[in-house]
Amino acid sequence: MxxxxxxxxxxxxxxxxxxxxxxxxxxxxxxxxxxxxxxxxxxxxxxxxxxxxFSRKATEGLISSYIHTGGRIGVLVEVNCETDFVARRTEFQDLVKNIAMQIASSPKVTFISLDNIPKEIFAEEKEIELNKADLIDKSIEMKEKIVLGRVEKTLKNLTLLNQAFIRDPNITVEELIKEKISLLGENIKIKRFICYTLDN
Structure with a gap:
């Protein structure tokens, strides 16, 4: 029934x-x-x-800006979709605004995804973790596993897609984008962003 x-x-x-x-x-x-x-x-x-x-080409979209209250933080972000029709939709425009606000509220974020992080940074973080005192007595296999987990956790904090969405912490920014892809029927990608912070 x-x-x-x-x-x-x-x-x-x-x-x-x-x-x-x-x-x-x-x-x-x-x-x-x-x-x-x-x-x-x-x-x-x-x-x-x-x-x-996710693999479909996205060359249309919007560039949006967000200035945080007080004018001390400013963000420019480019988000792409497949057609100008979707770029004009309110749902897409709201998404872009929310992403800009997310960037402004995430001062540690420097990269879009883990794929964008240079190998040198990964190697540097790995070396730092390998030399930590709590790993001295661990086997090589166990040490490698722990180190990779720690490095990934550290680097995720630097990536926009892995941040908890400010308006709904139960989902990540990546999950938010995938929801909009499902809703709008087109691929959506964050292409680039820059965050300006007024120095004290």
């Missing part, structure tokens, strides 16, 4: 996730009306669809 789902709940889920009405209803039925689990289900399905679009 199929669980009857309240239409107000379906509407709320649609507003929260941007997914279609039927997908929202199905997700709620699959999770026995559990709103949180339904969001997770939709995200998982959306992310898998978004992954397929």
């Amino acid at each position: 199929t669980l009857e789902i309240n239409s107000a709940l379906v509407k709320e889920l649609r507003e929260k996730t941007g997914a279609g009405m039927m997908n929202c209803k199905k997700a709620l039925q699959e999770t026995n009306g559990d709103f949180t689990k339904a969001i997770k289900t939709l995200r998982q399905k959306g992310l898998s669809n978004a992954d397929k679009k």
Whole structure:
């Protein structure tokens, strides 16, 4: 027997996730009306669809700016999509603004993703971790495993895509972008950004 789902709940889920009405209803039925689990289900399905679009060329988009209250921090960011039609959509424009605000609130962030971090920085961090006192008695295999985990954690703090989204800390910026890819049906990529901070 199929669980009857309240239409107000379906509407709320649609507003929260941007997914279609039927997908929202199905997700709620699959999770026995559990709103949180339904969001997770939709995200998982959306992310898998978004992954397929990740390799598509994105050459349209927007350059946006954000000046933080007080005028001491300013951000310029370029976010690309596939068509100017999507670039004009409110959902895409809101995404770009949110990304600019995210950058302003993340002073440690210097790179877009782990792929953008130069090998020299990785090697430098690895050397620092290898020489830490708590690893002296560990086997080479165990030491390597621990070091790689620590280095990845450190470097993730420097990357924009791995930051918890300021408006919803339950998702990362990468997951936010994948949700919008799923919603808008086009690949979306952050191409570059720069953050200006007024020196004291």
